[in-house]
Amino acid sequence: MRREGNRMLTDTTMSTEEVRRTAQRIRKRVFEHVMRSGGGYLSQACSSAELFATLYGKVMVLGASQAPLEPVPFPGVPGRDNPSFVSGGAYNGPREPQFDRFIFSPAHYALVLYAALIEFGRLAEHALEAFNRDGSTVEMIGAEHSPGVETTTGSLAQAISQAGGIALGRRLKGEPGRVWVLMSDGEFQEGQVWEAVQALVHYRLDNVGIYADVNDQQCDGRVEDVMQVGALGEKLRAFGARVYDVDGHDVEALAAPAAAPSDGRPLFVLAHTDPTRGVPLLAERAPNLHYLRFGSEAERERYQRAFETFDEEA
Amino acid sequence: MEIVNRPHVENFIRWAADKPRVVVVSADLTNSCEVGKWRDTYPERFFSLGMAEQNMMGFAAGLAREGFEPFVHTFAVFVYRRPYDQLAMSIAYPNLPVRLMAFLPGITTPGGVTHQAIEDVAIMRATPNMTVLETGDATEVESVLDVAHAVDGPVYVRFLRGRVPRLFPQSEPMALGRARVLHEGDDVTILTAGITTEEALRAVPALAGAGVRATHLHVSTHKPFDDPLVLDALKRARKGVITLENHTIVGGLGSAVAELMAEHAVGTPLVRLGLRDTYAHGASQAYLMGEYGLDAMALVRAAERLAGRDTGIAEADLAQVRVEEVHSLAKAEAL
Numbered sequence: 314m315r316r317e318g319n320r321m322l323t324d325t326t327m328s329t330e331e332v333r334r335t336a337q338r339i340r341k342r343v344f345e346h347v348m349r350s351g352g353g354y355l356s357q358a359c360s361s362a363e364l365f366a367t368l369y370g371k372v373m374v375l376g377a378s379q380a381p382l383e384p385v386p387f388p389g390v391p392g393r394d395n396p397s398f399v400s401g402g403a404y405n406g407p408r409e410p411q412f413d414r415f416i417f418s419p420a421h422y423a424l425v426l427y428a429a430l431i432e433f434g435r436l437a438e439h440a441l442e443a444f445n446r447d448g449s450t451v452e453m454i455g456a457e458h459s460p461g462v463e464t465t466t467g468s469l470a471q472a473i474s475q476a477g478g479i480a481l482g483r484r485l486k487g488e489p490g491r492v493w494v495l496m497s498d499g500e501f502q503e504g505q506v507w508e509a510v511q512a513l514v515h516y517r518l519d520n521v522g523i524y525a526d527v528n529d530q531q532c533d534g535r536v537e538d539v540m541q542v543g544a545l546g547e548k549l550r551a552f553g554a555r556v557y558d559v560d561g562h563d564v565e566a567l568a569a570p571a572a573a574p575s576d577g578r579p580l581f582v583l584a585h586t587d588p589t590r591g592v593p594l595l596a597e598r599a600p601n602l603h604y605l606r607f608g609s610e611a612e613r614e615r616y617q618r619a620f621e622t623f624d625e626e627a
Numbered sequence: 628m629e630i631v632n633r634p635h636v637e638n639f640i641r642w643a644a645d646k647p648r649v650v651v652v653s654a655d656l657t658n659s660c661e662v663g664k665w666r667d668t669y670p671e672r673f674f675s676l677g678m679a680e681q682n683m684m685g686f687a688a689g690l691a692r693e694g695f696e697p698f699v700h701t702f703a704v705f706v707y708r709r710p711y712d713q714l715a716m717s718i719a720y721p722n723l724p725v726r727l728m729a730f731l732p733g734i735t736t737p738g739g740v741t742h743q744a745i746e747d748v749a750i751m752r753a754t755p756n757m758t759v760l761e762t763g764d765a766t767e768v769e770s771v772l773d774v775a776h777a778v779d780g781p782v783y784v785r786f787l788r789g790r791v792p793r794l795f796p797q798s799e800p801m802a803l804g805r806a807r808v809l810h811e812g813d814d815v816t817i818l819t820a821g822i823t824t825e826e827a828l829r830a831v832p833a834l835a836g837a838g839v840r841a842t843h844l845h846v847s848t849h850k851p852f853d854d855p856l857v858l859d860a861l862k863r864a865r866k867g868v869i870t871l872e873n874h875t876i877v878g879g880l881g882s883a884v885a886e887l888m889a890e891h892a893v894g895t896p897l898v899r900l901g902l903r904d905t906y907a908h909g910a911s912q913a914y915l916m917g918e919y920g921l922d923a924m925a926l927v928r929a930a931e932r933l934a935g936r937d938t939g940i941a942e943a944d945l946a947q948v949r950v951e952e953v954h955s956l957a958k959a960e961a962l
Contacts, residue, residue: 478689
């Protein structure tokens, strides 16, 4: 392992082509699960598959998973009376100074995260069988016992502040590892995000990198219809952040900003994505893409055919 | 009675000197929370987060996850009311060692309704993993730091500032989950916390002089609320129990006592004194304590109701009572 600029290179750094294929497998795995369970969070996988694949395959410097491949049963909530609690962050490797950390904000993307962990060999192949099953840690909206989840962020916009505190703490300790955050664009409607951005800029926390899935989708429909967030890049730049607007399905474009030398500003990568990517049938439901529910058996069959013809090599 | 001016200022600086992992986060109320000199003494450990409490809670949580012990300093209302979701999900759920130093509890501020934390104990008691403390004098302001520091998890502290009386000797520091027995008698049991203890210290001797014998307990740990001394004191009250709190009577000390009495079948009347399900307004502490019945006279009247007779105690009698230095009857070695 060696550090080059901000970035430590590991043997596991993937080629662009490998990352691209991995993203498509994440998408397919989520699609398969959604068909098996009769619905679910599919559009999030369509938009963010390359984001997850690039973060795990090219951007984040993580050690080997410290957690069992088989997801453990729910260990109880954190507390002084529960010494057996295990953090879901252990799936992302040891908490050591040289390693990066992954803070996962839109907790309803959990299915996509679990699929990514499976593709990167950090979670067992059949782990999604435990998804949303009573007594399992593989929860529908993950909390910090869930695989790959270090902080509890289902109440949106809290991750960026927690990541800021972690980054500040790591800087105080002189740790070289960076803190990566995956966010969704709807979260930028919460005032807390802007409180956090001003604090990241104020304390020059350039060890934080935020990847945002800008898919223009939220629970009620299109972000721009529900409550417009406007030109995110311009707003963030006005706050003093370093911003890259990229095609969120282009692996090299996603990975490039992470390799640029830090300059004192927190990094934002706005990944502009298509929430129907790989499953064009979804576009018929627009703007109601948040959670796929089949209105009829005929609709379910159409999605089943789409799944069966899903091109993993595309 | 000794009055100590701003006891937190120097004490916290001394206390933190050999604790490099202690950091302070503040939301634009640094001098108001008596940590301006702390900031100047330890600038590398002080973080101004501005008027942005939601984000401040997340930063405190992140610092705690990295092994630091953040002492959040702001007004109580801006700890539990404005950023409650962040407090609950970013700090309390993961059981992080964040110390929430909550200034201006109850009606101790003339700042009016926006600045008066009147339901904080109720909300913090209902928050899992949270330990809830309240300081009642200068000795507790000084010693609560050790108590909070020893807790594996988040701690909410109702904190006193400015001119603070020293009711308890420095040789008797605050102890987690241990009430102070300040007077003993079998007619009524009186439980107070924070600034209301001083009121009871005026009322109890006057009541004794009128033949109403009271057991008086000062409570500094609202949660956990499992001190056997408290249960014993509730059981010995022949005429009834009175709680007096700088807080709404819903969910605070009075409710905690009611729960304990019900669970242990302590069959005696309970009078809860405090804000009667109302907000307050901006005025002096003494004025508000009189207006809302949080003072010594209110306590006397409640004791009279329980005792079933008029004691003849008047306002002037209470004003004459000097609060002498009080030593806890519950010596550490006796517990």
